Amino acid sequence: xxxxxxxxxxxxxxxxxxERFDRKGTAxxxxxxxxxxxxxxxxxxxNPFLETLESIFSRREDALRPAGVPTVGTYCVMVPPxxxxxxxxxxxxxxxxxxxxxxxxxxxxxxxxCPLVKAVMGFEEIDAMPVYQNCSLMAVPVTCDCxxxxxxxxxxxxxxxxxHIPANRDQDEDMESFVGELYRFSETLEQVTGIPLTYKxxxxxxxxxxxxxxxxxxxxxxxxxxxxIIRGSFSMSVMNALSYTWLxxxxxxxxxxxxxxxxxxxxxxxxxxxxxxxxxxxxxPVIFPNFKIPLLIESMGGLLxxxxxxxxxxxxxxxxxxxxxxxxxxxxxxSNRATRPCTCPTFADNQRRIYRIRQLIKDYRIQGxxxxxxxxxxxxxxxxxxxxEEMDRLxxxxxxxxxxxxxxDVEQLRIRVEAFIELIKYGGNRS
Amino acid sequence: MSVxxxxxxxxxxxxxxxxxxxxxxxxTGVKSTGIDNNGAAKVLxxxxxxxxxxxxxxxxxxxxxxxKILEVADDDVSEITAHAYGVRITAPQGYRxxxxxxxxxxxxxxxxxxxxxxxxxxxxxxxxxxxxxKFMEVIAQILETTIDQVGPISLESTAPCDINSTxxxxxxxxxxxxxxRKYDRRDILAGMHAxxxxxxxxxxxxxxMGGDILMTGGxxxxxxxxxxxxxxxxxxxxxxxxxxxxxxxxAALIASERRS
Numbered sequence: 001x002x003x004x005x006x007x008x009x010x011x012x013x014x015x016x017x018x019e020r021f022d023r024k025g026t027a028x029x030x031x032x033x034x035x036x037x038x039x040x041x042x043x044x045x046x047n048p049f050l051e052t053l054e055s056i057f058s059r060r061e062d063a064l065r066p067a068g069v070p071t072v073g074t075y076c077v078m079v080p081p082x083x084x085x086x087x088x089x090x091x092x093x094x095x096x097x098x099x100x101x102x103x104x105x106x107x108x109x110x111x112x113x114c115p116l117v118k119a120v121m122g123f124e125e126i127d128a129m130p131v132y133q134n135c136s137l138m139a140v141p142v143t144c145d146c147x148x149x150x151x152x153x154x155x156x157x158x159x160x161x162x163x164h165i166p167a168n169r170d171q172d173e174d175m176e177s178f179v180g181e182l183y184r185f186s187e188t189l190e191q192v193t194g195i196p197l198t199y200k201x202x203x204x205x206x207x208x209x210x211x212x213x214x215x216x217x218x219x220x221x222x223x224x225x226x227x228x229i230i231r232g233s234f235s236m237s238v239m240n241a242l243s244y245t246w247l248x249x250x251x252x253x254x255x256x257x258x259x260x261x262x263x264x265x266x267x268x269x270x271x272x273x274x275x276x277x278x279x280x281x282x283x284x285p286v287i288f289p290n291f292k293i294p295l296l297i298e299s300m301g302g303l304l305x306x307x308x309x310x311x312x313x314x315x316x317x318x319x320x321x322x323x324x325x326x327x328x329x330x331x332x333x334x335s336n337r338a339t340r341p342c343t344c345p346t347f348a349d350n351q352r353r354i355y356r357i358r359q360l361i362k363d364y365r366i367q368g369x370x371x372x373x374x375x376x377x378x379x380x381x382x383x384x385x386x387x388x389e390e391m392d393r394l395x396x397x398x399x400x401x402x403x404x405x406x407x408x409d410v411e412q413l414r415i416r417v418e419a420f421i422e423l424i425k426y427g428g429n430r431s
Numbered sequence: 432m433s434v435x436x437x438x439x440x441x442x443x444x445x446x447x448x449x450x451x452x453x454x455x456x457x458x459t460g461v462k463s464t465g466i467d468n469n470g471a472a473k474v475l476x477x478x479x480x481x482x483x484x485x486x487x488x489x490x491x492x493x494x495x496x497x498x499k500i501l502e503v504a505d506d507d508v509s510e511i512t513a514h515a516y517g518v519r520i521t522a523p524q525g526y527r528x529x530x531x532x533x534x535x536x537x538x539x540x541x542x543x544x545x546x547x548x549x550x551x552x553x554x555x556x557x558x559x560x561x562x563x564x565k566f567m568e569v570i571a572q573i574l575e576t577t578i579d580q581v582g583p584i585s586l587e588s589t590a591p592c593d594i595n596s597t598x599x600x601x602x603x604x605x606x607x608x609x610x611x612r613k614y615d616r617r618d619i620l621a622g623m624h625a626x627x628x629x630x631x632x633x634x635x636x637x638x639x640m641g642g643d644i645l646m647t648g649g650x651x652x653x654x655x656x657x658x659x660x661x662x663x664x665x666x667x668x669x670x671x672x673x674x675x676x677x678x679x680x681x682a683a684l685i686a687s688e689r690r691s
Binding site: 399412415416422427 | 509512551553
């Protein structure tokens with residue numbers, strides 16, 4: 001189907017549409033990057049991460065990787081990156097936060113579909129983003145309804161692997177079926193790359209992610225420092241850049257950042273004043289360039305101390321517990337890691353998300369929770385009530401902010417975020 | 432005597448209040464929000480001081496939409512916090528802090544208070560003028576009356592009309608068709624108040640509400656709307672003593688705390 005597009009030359013209207021798309025997309029990405037860079041106390045070693053985002057979204061370049069390595073576009077956190085690396089490809093996470101692509105996807109999807117999926121469809125439709133265009137395969141786990149329909153829509157356009165996620169993950173049979181999915185996924189990968197899954201390649205890939213996870217755990221420990229050593233918008237840029245970075249490069253960049261942060265901590269050069277309210281951001285994914293909520297929190301005098309989102313450490317936080325050192329044993333460990341500890345609300349029972357948030361509140365001394373709901377993102381919206389009840393018990397204020405992929409609501413959001421920060425500041429300690 | 436000023440730069444009007452160190456309201460004033468917010472604020476404050484023979488203000492706090500551009504103010508605070516502070520002064524006797532319903536020109540807010548008047552939670556209407564003063568203004572215009580008259584007129588209604596659209600523009604056409612069908616103005620206005628009250632009551636989460644309900648904002652001066660609220664909630668609703676100036680008074684109170 002792609003060949004068709006290449007044979008038919010674009011008419012001038014399409015060319016103009018692409019030009020406008022490029023211009024608008026670049027402007028939004030650059031504006032967000034500028035706002036991130038304008039925040040005080042930016043560590044110098046954060047630059048490589050911001051440059052990655054700049055290269056993908058502003059200069060519209062493909063992900064940097066060794067020559068000849070194909071990319072596999074992944075959606076949601078359940079696709080094990082270890083398998084893709086083991087079979088000679090590079091994963092890129094393609095869930096999108098682009099307002100410009102949303103504008104195009106909006107015309108070809110139902111009104112109430114979520115903006116994230118609309119933006120992905122927009123990128124696919126405009127066919128002008130190398131990181132999307134050049135993917136040799138798309139891997140879409142069937143999580144929420146919009147992702148399910150996205151999978152079907154993508155399947156018609158290009159090679160797509162659809163992974164069934166066991167919504168009832170705690171049953172052994174469900175887990176068994178997901179292991180089967182991973183075997184099938186491995187076959188599909190082999191068709192694309194010509195490289196089979198072997199014990200050695202998978203073990204090497206697991207070591208490679210383990211290195212990255214070691215740096216991530218150092219980073220998490222540094223993030224927990226009180227007063228704060230690194231702003232939330234910076235941390236979220238680090239995790240967003242992971243989506244488009246060759247993993248060993250990201251590990252190196254993060255190691256440098258950790259070193260700098262450790263030095264800053266030694267010299268007591270903390271990022272912000274101690275008395276600002278410490279806020280946890282959770283809910284629907286926050287994907288670059290849609291950084292309006294983190295930037296609002298930090299520009300209105302709040303400290304974005306931690307986040308619990310799928311673009312954050314979820315999916316990468318837990319290492320696979322490999323006990324049986326065979327290919328099958330490793331695939332089972334990866335399948336377990338991808339589902340059982342996952343706090344994605346598409347699982348039927350997700351009590352572990354509440355536990356996780358309670359843990360974060362303790363570890364990061366959180367004083368208030370901002371719950372981000374993307375319009376149409378029902379699964380996250382469902383879990384708000386439960387979280388609210390739990391926070392009420394803990395005496396932690398929580399607010400739900402609903403938003404879409406545009407900038408029209410920034411002022412309405414600003415007053416809510418500001419009032420929430422004041423609520424914590426003026427409210428005194430209610431616990 | 433120390434004097435503290437609060438400025439509330441709303442969407443429709445600019446409100447100012449002066450209080451002393453005991454929290455007594457010395458003077459209040461209102462001016463249309465023009466394009467020069469800061470100039471208007473300066474003139475208004477000067478006039479309020481002149482009226483009561485005060486020569487200087489110790490601290491000025493701004494709130495409302497234009498709070499960031501009011502350079503005459505020393506600092507600014509969000510409307511939510513300002514209103515929560517304001518009711519410490521403006522709440523009538525016997526009010527047990529629980530809920531504030533603020534009906535402004537372009538937005539409505541519901542603020543939940545604990546028994547110490549601290550903000551527990553809040554909600555606001557989204558991107559829409561339903562249930563706001565603007566809504567009232569538009570309907571009043573169609574019915575050839577003014578906003579201060581709609582309350583008293585509506586109380587004379589015997590059979591309120593049904594107005595179901597919550598959108599200002601749709602409600603406007605609904606009202607025009609009611610007028611064309613020769614419905615009584617009194618009944619249309621009563622219907623409008625019931626519709627607004629329903630809209631705002633939907634924002635209230637009753638399980639979060641501890642004490643009493645207090646109305647603030649310009650909308651609270653409308654007796655018809657207040658009655659509609661009481662009917663919809665089936666309980667008494669208190670009205671702040673200076674409803675339109677509650678935000679400004681709250682800002683002034685925060686100013687006095689900031690100074691002392």
